[in-house]
Amino acid sequence: MKILDLDLIIKNHRHNLHQLAELSHKEFNTAKYIRAYLEKLGVEYETYIETATVGIIKGKNPTKTIAFRADIDALPSDDGAKHLCGHDGHMSILLGFIEYLTSNQEKLNDNIVFIFQPAEEDTGGAKRLVDAGVLKKYNVDEIYGLHIHPDFKQGYIGCKAGYLMSQNGELNIDVIGKGGHGASPQKTIDAVLIGSHFVTSLQSIVSRNIDPMEGAVLTIGKICGGSARNIIAESVRLEGTMRCFNPKVYDTIVSHIVEFAKGFEISYNCHVNLEFIGGYLAVNNDENLFEEFVEAVGKEKIQKTSPLMISEDFSFYQREVPGLFFMLGARDEEHGFVNGLHSQQFDFNEDILIEGIKIYLSLLKYKKSLD
Numbered sequence: 001m002k003i004l005d006l007d008l009i010i011k012n013h014r015h016n017l018h019q020l021a022e023l024s025h026k027e028f029n030t031a032k033y034i035r036a037y038l039e040k041l042g043v044e045y046e047t048y049i050e051t052a053t054v055g056i057i058k059g060k061n062p063t064k065t066i067a068f069r070a071d072i073d074a075l076p077s078d079d080g081a082k083h084l085c086g087h088d089g090h091m092s093i094l095l096g097f098i099e100y101l102t103s104n105q106e107k108l109n110d111n112i113v114f115i116f117q118p119a120e121e122d123t124g125g126a127k128r129l130v131d132a133g134v135l136k137k138y139n140v141d142e143i144y145g146l147h148i149h150p151d152f153k154q155g156y157i158g159c160k161a162g163y164l165m166s167q168n169g170e171l172n173i174d175v176i177g178k179g180g181h182g183a184s185p186q187k188t189i190d191a192v193l194i195g196s197h198f199v200t201s202l203q204s205i206v207s208r209n210i211d212p213m214e215g216a217v218l219t220i221g222k223i224c225g226g227s228a229r230n231i232i233a234e235s236v237r238l239e240g241t242m243r244c245f246n247p248k249v250y251d252t253i254v255s256h257i258v259e260f261a262k263g264f265e266i267s268y269n270c271h272v273n274l275e276f277i278g279g280y281l282a283v284n285n286d287e288n289l290f291e292e293f294v295e296a297v298g299k300e301k302i303q304k305t306s307p308l309m310i311s312e313d314f315s316f317y318q319r320e321v322p323g324l325f326f327m328l329g330a331r332d333e334e335h336g337f338v339n340g341l342h343s344q345q346f347d348f349n350e351d352i353l354i355e356g357i358k359i360y361l362s363l364l365k366y367k368k369s370l371d
Contacts, residue, residue, distance in 0.1 A: 158327030179234030
């Protein structure tokens, strides 16, 4: 099969998968579609964590095993679920890539593992697959993934060595005081007042305790408390997010929040309950793989980028084996493809899908994994 023959096939995949949009852990019809197509191609696969699909295409003289991953879940929308982050495109690229390899298997030297992973948008399906031993079972040596992204111009690739995307975590803070009537504040411990000071104080953690050369964000995005305008609230909940690249910075932020909470309890005679919910680690691209990648696809196609504060569970694979993640440029102002990821208006020009396959094939040919 030639590359040009795949163009209509993968666009059809995208159309079908777009209609099958399903939320994390509920990608049953999506998984059924993927598996049915793999069976049509005669490709063997295994199932994991209900909706994950993993398999291997063996090379004729393998010296390594290279994995490629696509995420399969969608996002909540007014219609229930919708592909607002390009995962329908990611799946279509990987399915087309698999079809090319199976029809040209006589040219394939090394083993290729494919991973259709659920729950990237939710609890991190990547971690569950790593914990299930997928990478070890297939003896994966290195792994690659991509993300369609409208901040990068169509025809270009956003990538860099080292930290590309941030570590993230969630934070819940419950301030417990003593409620009462607004006319008698001396008999109360005002949780709203304390919570307000807590939010303000948190802003000093990044600005005064983190090296300015290290990227970090601490945001309180939601405050809930109180029952009436003339009642002093007994409790307030603050909900926020933490993002950074260096794990030591993350630990520093957490430790300062803990110390702040202790201080507020003493100062205001209240209780401050903290809940830290660990998220994804930072996507940290292997330097050697990045250098090979630039040589394979051409440095003229690489769009220089700073580390991004968005997060990706691809990082869990990179904890186990060298990995590289890149952004497939989708910005096309002429045709209106400019809306951001997770926007209800997000879309992309389907012509970029074949470019994703070409990038993967260029990489394999550079590595001499494919003749």
